[in-house]
Amino acid sequence: MNLNDSIQNITVAIIGAGFAGLRAAQRFEQLGINYMIFEGSDRVGGRVFPFSYQSGYLQYGAEYVNGEDNEIYEIVKKNNLLSATEIDEEGYETVVYGQEVNNKMYKIWDKFESSTNEKLERDGARKEVKNQSVSERIDFYFSDFMKAQKLSQSEQTVMQNMNKLFKNQYQLEWSAPSTDLCLRNFDTWDSGVDSEATLNEIGFKSILDELASKVPKTKIGMSSKVVNVDYTGTKVKIMLSNGQYFLFDSVIITASLGYLKKHKTTLFTPALSVSKSAAIDRFGFGNNMKIFLEYNDPWWPNGMSTIQISGRVGNTETSNSLEDDLMVFQPFLWARKILVAWVAGNGPLEASKLTDSQLMTVLDNHLDTNLKNVYIVSKIQRIHRHSWISDEFALGSYSYISNKSCQSNTDDIKLMRDPILTNRRPVICFAGEHTDSEMFQTVVGAARSGLREADRIANYYSLL
Ligand SMILES: Cc1cc2nc3c(=O)[nH]c(=O)nc-3n(C[C@H](O)[C@H](O)[C@H](O)COP(=O)(O)OP(=O)(O)OC[C@H]3O[C@@H](n4cnc5c(N)ncnc54)[C@H](O)[C@@H]3O)c2cc1C
Structure with missing residues (x-):
């Protein structure tokens, strides 16, 4: 779309078309408030990223739904997205220094x-x-x-x-x-229930489609990276990376905490307050990833839920090596030939430095060397992955309360969430999973935060 065509009527800018941004937009649609979404990448969903595989969708990002008393779970129920089968928690195999752990x-x-x-x-x-x-x-x-x-x-x-x-x-x-x-x-952190919902093969694709369907495509400027938000004047000036700029009454920022950590000094004019900026620095932002390993046929036994490897054998030359973080592998419930490697620690960064074929070699060797006394491991045919740590709009996975945040004795989530006001007008509002006090980390928290900030703006303009 041409952003200039509709600019005259726009009053609110939403930065980001993840769950927070889409939910805010949906609220504005309902209330008849003019808005425009600026999405830096070429797709909607942000850290929800389904990709088509066989009869369903695998998820590079969010996969489970936490809690039941929330709008996302409502969509799960309405669209019949709950998985008919659950992972059998008993089906664990743990291998230490190449040997099966005994009973x-x-x-x-x-x-x-x-x-x-x-x-x-x-x-x-x-x-x-x-x-x-x-x-x-x-x-x-x-x-x-x-x-x-x-x-x-x-x-x-x-x-x-x-x-x-x-x-x-x-x-x-x-x-x-x-x-x-x-x-x-x-x-x-509190979702109200102990468990989390496992979804079927359509899962988050359906949830994302449902959220996106409420937002006309003409209201989303794709590949529109915002590089500066200038709130010195009466109107807020949004500057894009291509030099275009637009004026709004209010803005909702939904960029990830990773993005804010890296870009906050150049993203805002004038700079954020010292207390908000310090909270952004202190709060934790992790970097998990999944690597989907595709085989010709499963080599693991039926009913196996997880293979864990520790005290690895094989190449131990380097500290911080990728292999040290390749500890957890899970067969997929509905995609029979897929084994998922769940990678944390330094693993995602190390993996991001390798081509697919280099990474496949590392994984093949690692699994073969460590599991050869237990299974006959076959060769990986393909891998599927998204590197969140090097995705310029995510720069990691999701947020957590870090040691520094704990020790500071401040309410960092609130500090990150507090809007910037000019004469009581919410000029810059902050949404995104990291701003939800109880369900940070999650899509539920993200969607809730978008709704919260849309309502904040609507309340101000007395439109509710
Ligand atoms: C590997 C992984 C597994 C996960 N598993 C789960 C799970 O099972 N369950 C769960 O609930 N949650 C899970 N999460 C977390 C969940 O995905 C996020 O909490 C949620 O999607 C965040 O939504 P958001 O709208 O706050 O941010 P995002 O989804 O990051 O959306 C922000 C949007 O802003 C855009 N953007 C950023 N900067 C700019 C800019 N300068 N200009 C324009 N656009 C910009 C981005 O491209 C993005 O589209 C997982 C995340 C990862 C990475």
Whole structure:
């Protein structure tokens, strides 16, 4: 579309067509408020990124829906998106230094893991410890637990590796190094229910289509990267990377926290307040990714839910090597020939430096060397991945409360969310998953934040 054609009537600019931006736009449609979305990339959805595979869609980004009392779950129910089958949590295989972990070790480990999960949840609310990191606290419980066990040297090694995998699970789920994941996350984050919904093969494609269908395509300027938001005058001036600029009464920014961390000094004129800027710096932003490994046929047994590898064998020359972060592999529920590698830590950055064929070689060698005593591993045919850490509009995966944020004793989510007001008019509003107090990290939080900021603006103009 030609942005100039419709510019005369526009009053609100929304930066970003992810779930926050689309939900804000949907609200403006409902209320008859003029708006325009500027989306830097060439697609809508942001960190929701379905791609077509066989009869359905695999998800580079969001895949599960947290909570049930929210609009996203409403769409899940309305469009029949719940998966008919669930992952069998029992179907675990753990391999340490190339050897299968035996039942005796599993039994001992399970006792530790389930009691520690509960303790960590509680610790999140305990004043004395809530500012500690998950890693610190797990190690504390682990050393206590080990003192009470009578294990051989090799059994102790297995347990230490199980502990490493345990911390990695937190890294994967929370998209945060376990050393920087503050216990307070467990007390602050709340979806209202314990579980998360697994969706069927259409899943997030349908949710995204539903949200996008409420927003006319003519109201989205695609490939329109905003490089500066100038709020010195009565109108806010939005400058695009191609030099075009547009004037608005108010703006909603939905760029990821990763984007704000990197660009906040050049994105805003005048600069953001010291307190908002410091909150953006302090709050955590992780960098998880999934790599979908496609095989001719599955080589893993039926019913297998997860393969975990630790204490790897093979090339151990470099520290920080990609292989160290290739720990968790999961068969896909409906795509039989796909194994998903869930990668956290330094892995996403290291993987982003490799071509597909280099990455396939690393993965093939890694799986073959570590699993050869347990399975006959075949060769990967293709991989599918999106590198969130090098995606210029994401620069990572999702947010978390970091140690620094915990220790600062400030409400950083609120500081990031607070609008910039001029004579009480909300001139610059901040939405996006990182601005939702209870469901940061999630699509639910993102959509909620878009609605919240649209209503803030609507309230101001007394249109509600
Ligand atoms: C690997 C991975 C797995 C995940 N799994 C889940 C999950 O299972 N469940 C869940 O709930 N959540 C999950 N998430 C998180 C979820 O995807 C995000 O919380 C949510 O999509 C964020 O939406 P948003 O609108 O806040 O931001 P985004 O989706 O990032 O949208 C922001 C938009 O702004 C655009 N933009 C940025 N800068 C500019 C600019 N300067 N000019 C113009 N446009 C710009 C971007 O291109 C983007 O489209 C996952 C994320 C990742 C990466």
